[in-house]
Amino acid sequence: MGKQEKIRVSAGEDLLAFIPHIVGYWPENSVVCIGMGGKALRATMRLDLPPSGTVDLDGFARVAAVQLASDLQADGCLIALFAGEDWTEPDNFPLRDLHEALQRAFAAEGLPVRDSWYVGSGHWRSVECSNPSCCPWPGRSNSTITGSFVNAEFVFRGSAVEENPRERIPKMTAVTDRAFAGKVEALRPALADGLAGTALAVNQAAVTLGAWERSLAHWPEHPDAGMSAFLAASLGNTSMRDAVMVSLADTPELALAGLFDMGFLESATARPVVPPNWFGGNQAEDYEVFLSGGRQGGVGGLSDPLDLDACGAAATFSDILLGGSAVGGGAAHPRAARPNWERMDRAEELLLFLAGSLQGPAKAPVLCLLGWIQWCRGRGTWAGTYFQASQGCQPGYKLAYLLERLLDTGFVAAWAKDQRTAWPGYRRDEFEEEAA
Template identity: 35%
Template sequence: MTPPDHLTVQGPEDILGFIPHSLGYWPADSLVAMTLQGKRLGATLRLDLPGPEVLADPKKFAGTVRDYLRADAHADASLLVFFTNEGWMDGCLGSVQTYTGLLASLQAVLGTAGMPVREAWYVGDSYWRDAYCTDQSCCPLPGRPTSDILDSRLNAEMVFRGSSVGPAPEEQRPAPAAMSSEDMTGLRAAEAAWMVPLDLRRGSRAQFDALLDSWEPLFRSGQCPADPLVQGFLRASLRVPSWRDAVLVMAAAGRTAACAGAEQFGIFDAASRLAPVRPRADGLPEAAGLQDAGSGSGPVVPNPVPLPDSTVPGYGEVLLGLEPPVPDWTSMNNLDHVLEQLAAGGGQSAAAALAGRGWISWCRGRGSYAAAHLGQALDEEPGYRLAELLLELVRRGTLCGWAARKEAAWQKFGPDAA
């Protein structure tokens, strides 16, 4: 994550003030590493500070930091920030003593990789200080107040632009549904009612098309229709893994990729001739009851599927962020908002929605948020496979392909933040 081009960093307070906006929260017990491209801030990386065993020999940890930062091919220097509350109040700055070896190892490894450490700081809840400065005339003990960071010009500018700093991802829980218990009961009843006809149509190409027709407008609006019947339909559709994956792929890579991938996986059954079902709609889906999308007694003829070719990415390539070269971030952002609303109802559908949000966060390069969403998915449905697989990628530190490339990476602050 980088700050908008026309925002000028005038001092360390601006850099330190930008980090919580980049991450979305004030980090704790964390190492934050940032790349530099000349005088311009580049990518931001956050890792948990290592424990005593790693600190005893920090070379491997430093190598991990280097490997992550190498994703910024234009980086020519780096900045390091140790967010820790250790040792500030005892007057001896235990944080400096604890992490001196790690800082030295990072300096050596990043310097050899062509990203020498330009500056480094320690930041606690109450104080911050330069990691290299020992002159108490400019760096008095225990440090300068963190109010300098909160009052920085860049922090004020980010707030003015609508950026906010929230709680850490592990402290965030899905917001309670803004509906009465009666409405919640109605939502769950609607979902249960949809599950029966949808389950009979899992192999139907016509039903698959009707499903994508219902989801596609939501990628443009980012708003889930308020009608419980429509929400029940959407939640029920997420319970079918192949349909859930098609929704994620369509948001990132378009409908052609979603359809071609489904065809490749062989999810369609030519013998499935039931007319598709969905909420009746005029424009955006607003439920008026159940209906058959087909009419008459003749067979439903599936829409043609383009034959797979090298220009249409497969599901695996999309879900790992390898293709397309740049995903449709607008659709993915809007899908994230919709999934947030659908997760409020709990249960297996919520697990599917939270796993989808975890995937989107991972694609954005926000591992902490991804882990939080995926953990919540497993709370809703222990053993939920997609959440388990994605959480393993996050825990291994695997970067999504898009997050590793500047030209493809998500930009929190809009197109001028490249």
């Protein structure tokens, strides 16, 4: 299929129709900022409105402006304020102080606000327009947004506006097959106990990453209860969990090399734990056979980290965990240029399946990894909701807590701030808009 023509945005309702399709849902109590490069629309950022009574609106606005200014090709911006009430009185702009703070902050970053809109519960209007023939009070009906040409064009091209992540994620991760989840939970504790003392043994780490690799390579074939229980149990060790994250974004070989380069790997264990029934029920299967791919159906292909060129692997490992944001570079400290987004998209589906097979504290790391994928994509609301859900399953789950704090400070994964490395779901050709 040839590249589709860009949709041209020429009116306020067109631009406002663009927002829910890019964000994925109709924003509520939100500030949406869109970078502009000439007439072209660039990065889109959504933030929760600051709580009523917030004193430091300039600080809030500064965080928004600095993040959008990381796109060096942007030279201006657009702002849409989605609030819970209509703006009914011309002299009583409900978000005046916030709007003025945003104007100052974006101007200071070289991104002057070219236009802005206020979207209430039933009506929208341009903030700057006082012409009653163009913007009658309390504004134009929100139905003009959903009925616009741009919205129709997005729908025609297959885009859909769905529920808010706070409503969707609990449904997406809920247990639907309780019998299967019961089998997983029956197997998981023993596997977790077996991995507790050997998770970072060199052969155990290779087997664990191989299990994840097999499950990813065979997706959309669902792992059985034994494999699902093993994958869930493997996330109990935090270093191994981090290695799984790196493996999902890049390769298991890099994950092993990173563990080795950081000095985390330990001597081989005599009997590595393997997923039940992986080798026809033979728990004593020699891991060397598995690593060499010598048994039909095995994964194979994972190298001994001692044979890998591990120079700089620790820096790349850390860079991936921080969404491409670690300090480094150069031959001695290679940077993770971009993740393998196709792998991460499949990993998301696998993790959603696992989340729907688990309950209680064992579900926390899976939800956290789903949030991390969304954070790497630059989808803060999705990420934050997953991090909160993770902590709901296991209060104080540390990685989810730390990543949520990063979100709260406005820290955005570097991959998401550069169009050359950003998730393709945010820069598909048919969604590259251009203002007329």
